[in-house]
Amino acid sequence: EHLKEKLEEYMVRFAKVRIVRTRKREGLIRTRLLGASLARGEVLTFLDSHCEVNVNWLPPLLNQIALNHKTIVCPMIDVIDHNHFGYEAQAGDAMRGAFDWEMYYKRIPIPPELQRADPSDPFESPVMAGGLFAVNRKWFWELGGYDPGLEIWGGEQYEISFKVWMCGGGMFDVPCSRVGHIYRKYVPYKVPSGTSLARNLKRVAETWMDEFAEYIYQRRPEYRHLSTGDISAQKELRKHLKCKDFKWFMAAVAWDVPKYYPPVEPPPAAWGEIRNVAANLCVDSKHGATGTELRLDTCVKDGSERTWSHEQLFTFGWREDIRPGEPLHTRKFCFDAISHSSPVTLYDCHGMKGNQHWSYRK
Known part of the structure; x- marks a missing residue:
């Protein structure tokens, strides 16, 4: 009841903020695309609704984009307790974003080769944790934005991560930028029938992962028979941008991932x-x-x-x-x-x- 008239009345005090509404439920991915299409700033910043930014969170992100406009930058994600809204720093040291071969997000240590003398310096990360990032607006659309064929939510963080690395850009996590995020125990809304995270993950795998997609299907054989929908436009985008293949991505960007999550696991002892x-x-x-x-x-x-x-x-x-x-x-x-x-x-x-x-x- 607070998201209609009361929200409109409250937001009147913020002249630079616009509320844009869709006519029907579009899901996170297509709604973000709508917002990005209406934005006029030089840099787009995407955040989840259940977030609270910390002090001086934006300048460190903008600085990295100013150095290289083909860079996607992500803040460090801290934890807001879902019960009492207490704020806690992210557990452990800064770590690189990674994935296993069931496409679960993982975190792995920064290897010595990539460690900086100053731990507050931005560092390269193969994949982002979720949907919190900033990007040059023109570069975002050069990359085709999000794949509009992805449904509701899920898999989009891999799609945008693979795409930026393979198509001439890069991605950094920025320790000096902190954003709190509420991690809920359950999803407080229903996902419409016919949509699934599995379909999204297969769509990303078929578009970007080349022969490495087989490692996913070996662990998730039920994915083999899922329909991805039409991915010809995504394949054409990849060709148009002269993107590198996924073998290059694994060798040049995510070279340390197989140490923790090998595509072919050694036999047990x-x-x-x-x-x-x-x-x-x-x-x-x-x-x-x-x-x-x-x-x-x-x-x-x-x-x-x-x-x-x-x-x-x-x-x-x-x-x-x-x-x-x-x-x-x-x-x-x-x-x-x-x-x-x-x-x-x-x-x-x-x-x-x-x-x-x-x-x-x-």
Whole structure:
């Protein structure tokens, strides 16, 4: 009820702000395209609605674009708590944006070769985290803007990231620019039937990722039969801009991603049950919801069925972490212990060793 007359009345005090409304629901991507088409400034800045900018957030972004107009720049994204709106700095050090081969966004350390003497200096990033960035308006439209064939939301951050790198530009994260973002526990709106994140991701893969798209389909075979819609205009844009191929992108830009997320994963070191020989009990993941302690239970294989239970199967992978499940069907949780004396819990896998690093000695 606050988004119509009350919003219009409130915004009257801001002479430079215009409210533009669509006639029907268009989704994030096409609505951003509409806003960009009506903007008159030299630089376009895209933010989510559930954001709050910090002090002096804009000049560091504009400075980088002034140095090279073919640069897309992203602020560091801090966290606004969805319960009480408290503001917290982004966890950990500055990191590069990356992805795995199911197209989940990841963060990886800045390699020594790219580290700057001053940690506040902008640094190259293969992909952006989401939709918070600034770009020269003419360059944005030279790149074709967002692909208008992407539905509602999802995948657009990969599309714009691949495109800017492969078509003659670059992308930087800027530590001196800070923007707070509310991360919600659930999506407070319905996504119309017939639209899907999977379709968007396949559309991006088919347009930009060349033979590397196969690594996605190997992990997500259900994507193979999805329709992407007509991508001929996107293919023609790529040809017109004389964009490089995705093999170049992986070699020149995202060369450190395979170290953490290899297209072809090495085989696991071991898999099976974890048995305490003295007590003749097995680790069982049914007691291990995220954040709770793993416990020992009667070994299912010792029962009448003489077969392993899925809850008692674990894989010790090439990352030297331990995950529930057999090698081809592991879950996204890892054995996690904050110290040698603390209990072992299941926690979201981060792939950075540390408190999820396990050694196996025969």
